[in-house]
Amino acid sequence: KRCDIAVIGAGMAGISCARQLAAAGREVVIFDKSKGMGGRMATRxxxxxxxxxxxxxxxxxxxxxxxxxxxxxxxxxxxxxxxxxxxxxxxxxxxxxxxxxxxxxxxxxxxLCRALADGLPVQHQLRLLALQRNGNGWQLAFDDGSQWQAQQVVLAIPPAQAAPLLAALPALQTRAAAVExxxxxxxxxxxxxxxxxxxxxxxxxxxxxxxxxxxxxxxxxxxxxxxxxxxxxxxxxxxxxxxxxxxxxxxxxxxxxxxxxxxxxxxxxxxxxxxxxxxNPLPDGFLLQDGVGVAGDWCLGQRVEDAYLSGTRLADALLAAH
Ligand code: FAD
Structure with a gap:
């Protein structure tokens, strides 16, 4: 399976990033390991x-x-x-x-996140297990055994979950692993x-x-x-x-x-x-190298607004890099 940009994480950062990319005409697919939307903006x-x-x-x-x-x-x-x-x-x-x-x-x-993601394709209950370089793009392996190819990838997930997936990009991995x-x-x-x-x-x-x-x-x-x-x-x-x-x-x-x-x-x-x-959030807003972007509240602060800004700023950078 293929998509232009794979966004991992249906929280505020991933959804705001995906919305902005889709509005600019890019083909985006969102993936989340859970059944619902919103990540830590959660309602029971x-x-x-x-x-x-x-x-x-x-x-x-x-x-x-x-x-x-x-x-x-x-x-x-x-x-x-x-x-x-x-x-x-x-x-x-x-x-x-x-x-x-x-x-x-x-x-x-x-x-709020459900409304923001309305109209965007979301693949639920798929956990990304590995990310590998593949030609000019990236290959994603999920926990149901499926493989996806994408030109660019956004990891909009907490740092402890992002770091193990960044083995191919050690500089990003080190930055993510340092955030507690x-x-x-x-x-x-x-x-x-x-x-x-x-x-x-x-x-x-x-x-x-x-x-x-x-x-x-x-x-x-x-x-x-x-x-x-x-x-x-x-x-x-x-x-x-x-x-x-x-x-x-x-x-x-x-x-x-x-x-x-x-x-x-x-x-x-x-x-x-x-x-x-x-x-100890990062000051950067997002991380980006070789078509893999990392976003989330922790790239800027601790709050919903930080997640939103991180996602939208990463989208701008991905569009500029394309
Ligand atoms: P998340 O919402 O964590 O989204 C990440 C998504 O990625 C999740 O849906 C997760 O299922 C998915 N995921 C993770 N790993 C994988 C994988 N390998 N494959 C596929 N999917 C994956 N902020 C405020 O502004 N005000 C508050 O009052 C406030 N109180 C808070 C109280 C608590 C208890 C918590 C937990 C958070 C609070 N926050 C508050 C912080 C706020 O919730 C976050 O800043 C914001 O929701 C983070 O959004 P995000 O998109 O960066 O990450």
Missing amino acids: RGDGFSFDHGAQYFTVRTAEFVAALADWQQAGWCAPWSGRVVALADDGQPRELVPEARFVGTPGMSA MQPCWAAMLLSDSPLPLAFDAAFIGEGPLSWVARNNSKPARPAMESWVLHASPAWSAQHVDDDPAQVAQALCAALAGHCGGSLSPHQLSVHRWLYAQAA
């Missing part, structure tokens, strides 16, 4: 509830992203989140933050009644938790009281191989501490992000 759905268990919201700091956001909002793919977001001080008291506009995909974080991604345990909690908390989300500086958010305070979500709890990078690293059920209980107990008592959730589940956010 159930009967009458939903959780954004990865990225919580996104902020908008550059003119390029402001322009993109305006189109997406107009199309109804995302909306501002006006929940009360505070910092919880050591004394447990909420402190107001400097106001900042926050946006979320609607009706869930992953919906921190893990994050995320707990998802459903409650029959609203939790007694005077905020919709909080940054927490002490203990196992670094962030908690009332998912149903975001626009277009189901009404059922649903909370996402993120453990801090340090706690997540320390407990990375713990039993998920014990992690869920520990995070729930930490939240109960902030509610002034015990909690009896209606449902409690947990997800482990092994590669949540980069501790």
